Amino acid sequence: MARKPPTKPRKNALQERSRATVDALVEATARILVREGFEKTSTNRIAEIAGVSVGSLYQYFPSKEALVAAVINRHNEEIMGIVRSVLTEVTDMPIDKAVRRLVTVAIEAHRINPELHRVLAEQIPRAGKLDVEAFNREVHSLVRAYLESHRKEMRKIDLDVATFICVSTIEAIAHNTVLNQAEMLSEKMVRTLVDETTRMVVGYLRRSDMHG
Amino acid sequence: MARKPPTKPRKNALQERSRATVDALVEATARILVREGFEKTSTNRIAEIAGVSVGSLYQYFPSKEALVAAVINRHNEEIMGIVRSVLTEVTDMPIDKAVRRLVTVAIEAHRINPELHRVLAEQIPRAGKLDVEAFNREVHSLVRAYLESHRKEMRKIDLDVATFICVSTIEAIAHNTVLNQAEMLSEKMVRTLVDETTRMVVGYLRRSDMHG
């Protein structure tokens, strides 16, 4: 029974100075994760880079994991904001336009801070697991809602399965494009990938009498 | 300039006894990774579980990373074996049959040792990075070769782009299916997912005059 370290702040930052301290700590954590990797990310180093003492760090974060979790949440919130707004924007657009927009935005989102994204995706152990699942569930339900309201453009198909496949596909292509193909990221290449991915997904969802 | 720990064996195992020791160490590493996670995987513990002393461990592995790398290689080789053989098996099959087979096998491969796969995918830091890239390149080139020899069934399309999209898609769906949807893995569900994924990928690759 390994007891997991707590994740909630030990104390709430009330005054402005302390809020700045908290921000500096989270920012420093992100910087170190990106520049030196998870292994080098020690609490002493975080405090040093944040220009704060270890003691102060532990006033607001009960553990190292809590700091990493804060970074993950900040990043997830940023992306969820984008996802929510693009799905609103797209609500009344037909499937082909909507999918194209989604694919484009997925790649853009991955390009915001690719190095942080890579570290979070590749190097982070347990922490933030629940948050990631919540994140996935929200994306799933938002996309599902869109598909549901556009059923008439689609062939007969299980909505959850279709959502699962679309989300997995778009996420994977965006992820691999940005993280494994950084060299080949000319604007032209990005356009090609968006075109192709859109074509595949739309072709999959559409009723066949709507082709062409 | 952080100096990376070496990955090559310090010494080659010549006699049978020492080969058994090496095996036991790799096996123990895999077991601990799965049962206790990367953080709990210490060299002392590995030696203990392998029924060997730390000293012996360091006779054959110059660092903890080298042991983890050995586990990764073993796992990758297992999967590459499957991929190679299925692509051979499929060489002369038409695209629809071939893709279906690939999707099926991708899911099967992820199901071989899902827990190990998860740990390797989610918890491992730097080590084995190069090997993973080599792995991806080989998969890419095998799939590309298949598509190249079946160009006549396909619409006009850049082969590298098509390969990239197909591999990313199939890999992601297999991965997410096995790791995030373990509950919903009835045989019926798997069949549905295989059907749908196949439909999407084949629809994407095929010349439109070959539909139906």
Next chain:
DNA sequence: CTATAATGCGAGCATTCACTCGCTTTTCCT
């Protein structure tokens, strides 16, 4: 049988690192 090499051992060293605690400084409130 003996000498030499191969293999195995595990206490302990050196280091790293998360985290504490007693104290000082700053801010807030009246």
Next chain:
DNA sequence: AGGAAAAGCGAGTGAATGCTCGCATTATAG
């Protein structure tokens, strides 16, 4: 002003862990 609460400090502690080294045991060769 003055006292209390909030924020900040950083040397130090204890535990974990990667790895070494001198010695013991087992296998091979002559």
